[in-house]
Amino acid sequence: MIIVMEPKASEEDIQRVVKALENKGFRAILNRGDVMCVIAAIGDKRCVDINSFHSYNNVRDVKLVQEPYKLASREGHENDTVIAFSNGVKVGGREKPIIIAGPCSVEKDFDGLLQVATAAKEMGCQFLRGGAFKPRTSPYDFQGLEEKGLQYLAMAREKTGLLVVTEVMDIMELPMVEEYADVVQIGARNMQNFKLLQAVGRTQKPVILKRGPAATVREFLLAAEYIMCGGNEKVILCERGVKGVDNAYTRNTLDIALVPIIKRFSHLPIIVDPSHGTGQRYLIEPMSKAALIAGANGIMMEVHHDPEHASSDGAQSLSIPEFKDMIKRINKLIGRIDYDNKLAARKEK
Amino acid sequence: MIIVMEPKASEEDIQRVVKALENKGFRAILNRGDVMCVIAAIGDKRCVDINSFHSYNNVRDVKLVQEPYKLASREGHENDTVIAFSNGVKVGGREKPIIIAGPCSVEKDFDGLLQVATAAKEMGCQFLRGGAFKPRTSPYDFQGLEEKGLQYLAMAREKTGLLVVTEVMDIMELPMVEEYADVVQIGARNMQNFKLLQAVGRTQKPVILKRGPAATVREFLLAAEYIMCGGNEKVILCERGVKGVDNAYTRNTLDIALVPIIKRFSHLPIIVDPSHGTGQRYLIEPMSKAALIAGANGIMMEVHHDPEHASSDGAQSLSIPEFKDMIKRINKLIGRIDYDNKLAARKEK
Amino acid sequence: MIIVMEPKASEEDIQRVVKALENKGFRAILNRGDVMCVIAAIGDKRCVDINSFHSYNNVRDVKLVQEPYKLASREGHENDTVIAFSNGVKVGGREKPIIIAGPCSVEKDFDGLLQVATAAKEMGCQFLRGGAFKPRTSPYDFQGLEEKGLQYLAMAREKTGLLVVTEVMDIMELPMVEEYADVVQIGARNMQNFKLLQAVGRTQKPVILKRGPAATVREFLLAAEYIMCGGNEKVILCERGVKGVDNAYTRNTLDIALVPIIKRFSHLPIIVDPSHGTGQRYLIEPMSKAALIAGANGIMMEVHHDPEHASSDGAQSLSIPEFKDMIKRINKLIGRIDYDNKLAARKEK
């Protein structure tokens, strides 16, 4: 941490900061410049709330040197986290990128869900997604089938062998969701619902954590840290678009650069959701490819057996034929990436 | 709702949309232009998820004509909502603007809290704020005193007569928070925690709903709608800054225009929090004044008996002397505004 | 400047940076922490491009300690800049806040312009604004009357005594605009048109510099610095709204906090344009008041004699009766502010 004093700061002001730093276990080094004094605080104390120093007299600025997240950081954890499922599927590192597909929400028509799941299985996908509890911007929109939805997902798993991903919206529903799901999802709007993060952190269930629509990289990794702090290190990060400068052509701006950024600063797997990230069906294919070639550990997309009658997000859902057609090309790319990764891994040895 | 078809849409495409609209209870009127066909859907059906029409073949765009919120809307509810408390304090409409003051979080030192509360009372403030459960970006930061914090707030209320505002972060804590608080606060990061909104909507406790850091006006009013749908109409909106283009000089961009916007489109009271909205102590006074003169029903600010040792948000907290000095000038402005409002009210009669 | 080295940086990496700093005239002080080394570069060298240090091996981050602008900075220039015009009008510091009013663009109908100017004069405004060259997003929109527009403005000045503000869009038009205008305006889209800034800097004409729609405070003050570098210190900054999270209810987010920020970090006058800043007529009055009470040195607004037939920006233009009605209330507020400022000035003596 670096504390920049105002030019007019008195010796007394400086010494108060030095003392406060020392009380918190730092070693303080003064750099007296021609114009102002800069105090470097040495010591690995991530838990200090840096803002508290702003309130000292004549402190101009407090600058972070180390990132405030620790368990989620690549530093001190060089190897990629790989999450393994009982059926052999693995997510993370140089494992083959995965595909998660399914409707936005699970609806009354179980047969429709099964059609989607069967198509997903047929195309080599590993996960079925579907919301039983739906976070909707308007209280008048469809809110989900709740437990019945979870049961449908489990039934579809039984018939296809796909693993089930579904969102949990509240602590009280967590035990129920945990019972049915293979992976629990935290939605973008709950990325900073800290109580929910902590609750999920106390389980051992793999978690997909979606980035909040205006979350910085640091805020995102600190949200992951909340889960990991509780003892659950099986966190899969998911980019799903951030609020951008244009919202006439897309719903969000899909931040593909987040993929290599996370790869550099964290060991956690990261996947990309181009359906929510763009809100436009025609953008799913190019953005899936872009995510994968940039290093994503997987992609997640919305598929519906009858998009025109979907209860939510019809505009961005692929129909089953569109989905199959597209996945053929995506699989070709995944094959190439997997081949290159394996080659690279072999060379390193 | 208006549905714009692509130039290449066939008669069949158009008729499918018309039929779907009619099935949902709309009357459809076709406007065939030289280039494309525009379908106007007549009928007051706010509950239809407009996105579903995007998934029809050759639909170019779906445009909303009416806002999707209803209970929160000024339309059909011309009179301002005024929330009255047992001690005679009123919030909203042309009532005298209120001041909410207190530390960011309630800390172990009860005496410090009491000093702040006493000063607030002395300066004519109506509410004491303080967090017992703290939403912190980092899991390593101070997380709040929990029930002990609520008890401290209640004790300070007893001694000063101030009403208590405190945040609820999770449904499970709601009964406990309700017991101690006069007003329950939903934090910005929980603005779209829909389960929590619904839970608060089932109580009769007044609620301060803070705007999410990237929430549009529509999203904000739909979040209020979630609470009101449950039967609780005592919602006080609170602007607390949105993510802006600059974050070196301020933490957020305080969107003062939201005040007159809300006044026009909703009947709910709106207050402004310049402490979180700017993150800078020196900006609290000018931004409080700006909020009030733009029509805010109140302001909310952070005051700490010892900002240098605050557990959170020290940088933006006022000390007690700074606070008193500033409130003198704010009170003068509130006096003028109150006078002008009463004059205007008399003239209208 | 502070340079943070990566934990893995070698002694050689560190010494290369130290040497490079010394070559550029800095004194380098090393702070070797437990995890990483932090180099403080002492010396007031604003002209060094800090990014160049990013390219050194194992440099993690380069942090600025001093702001890169100098002439525009309050440091070393404590007194407010006040710009005085030949007719006695003054802008800046604690001078009475000014009002600039007029149509978005000067149109063919000179009589309409004169009606607006006469009303502005009658209400005590000091400046007439109007565009002769119009920056329009679409090439199909009205582009301005050019020299004829400038002549109209000059004629209106002659008849009313108002000073004339008009925009210059290109260096080649500058001599012509300078001839007619009392204040030359640089539009938001040209805030980083550095050649134009330099050209205006070589004149002695007062300049209104509008903030770019996504410009940070630093970028804005550096744009002012470009003008001042050339020798022209008569720069009036103007906030006119930045791109925000909502664009359905307003065109831009008017950043009122910029006013007290500029007052703290710069000595230059700052005014606010609520017409462009919100794009909504009903928001002009509350936002004008908010700007003034937050300390703005003036406001600028669009008035048209016939808004329904305005060639540009009709939606946000006030009609003459609306304008007069509103200015009465604004003038009352300006009167109070002026009184308070004079009182404060007297006390300081």
Add this chain to the structure above:
Amino acid sequence: MIIVMEPKASEEDIQRVVKALENKGFRAILNRGDVMCVIAAIGDKRCVDINSFHSYNNVRDVKLVQEPYKLASREGHENDTVIAFSNGVKVGGREKPIIIAGPCSVEKDFDGLLQVATAAKEMGCQFLRGGAFKPRTSPYDFQGLEEKGLQYLAMAREKTGLLVVTEVMDIMELPMVEEYADVVQIGARNMQNFKLLQAVGRTQKPVILKRGPAATVREFLLAAEYIMCGGNEKVILCERGVKGVDNAYTRNTLDIALVPIIKRFSHLPIIVDPSHGTGQRYLIEPMSKAALIAGANGIMMEVHHDPEHASSDGAQSLSIPEFKDMIKRINKLIGRIDYDNKLAARKEK
């Protein structure tokens, strides 16, 4: 265009709008709903400034049905624009994606420039970039070599056969830049410098138009329209990052989705600049690949013979060995894309 009237609009209000529409050549169709009246304006009149209707009494909203750009639009211009150079290089459509490489600015050391150009040629690049006039945020940063820089670029072209891309910042420099450059670049900060766009539109020189840092898709295509209106249809669009929610890890958010969006709504070529788009050297390779696989017609990147001593943008410049190493992998991807494109083209025949 669709005009939504307020519920309280009188018949007279409605008829005034109808009349105004008819005066401007539209056919007006009224849709009287239960709550409000919606007027559909039929007619292909892109040149009407839609905002003018906002100023009519009791108009709630004006919604655009057709995009306001015409020449840049895919509608009525189905075939991709392909720009051909005298040496046989082609840009756009399904032509092989191009690579533009070179230093941020041309510096005094011609030999350094030549080293970069030689490496670029050797690796199969088609264009050499380099700034002779540099738009710098601070007036104290290096401003470019001006004509000498242009001469150096021309000399490097002579020796390598690469085509030259360089930025023009002002109309007055245009004749000089045109003389030396094969492609003239308009920088992001000048995207709405309409006079410059018009001037470039009057030449026949191919233009790279960079997206403004906060420009919407519509604003970007309208800027292209300005150039095309003048008669120059050789416009290459370039995405270079927009202001995003995070600016600690990257300089900008690179909006890869813009590539397929432009492909759908326009016939113009689009390339991507990951160097400015991210500001981080380690992100250039993954983001180049993402851009190319999403359909970009080319990429543009900064390479410097000695990044540690670059006059500008050292942090994001690749060294020559880094560049060569990376281009090998990029070329492999370009080869695959080119193969797939040719296959697809053959199938269509």
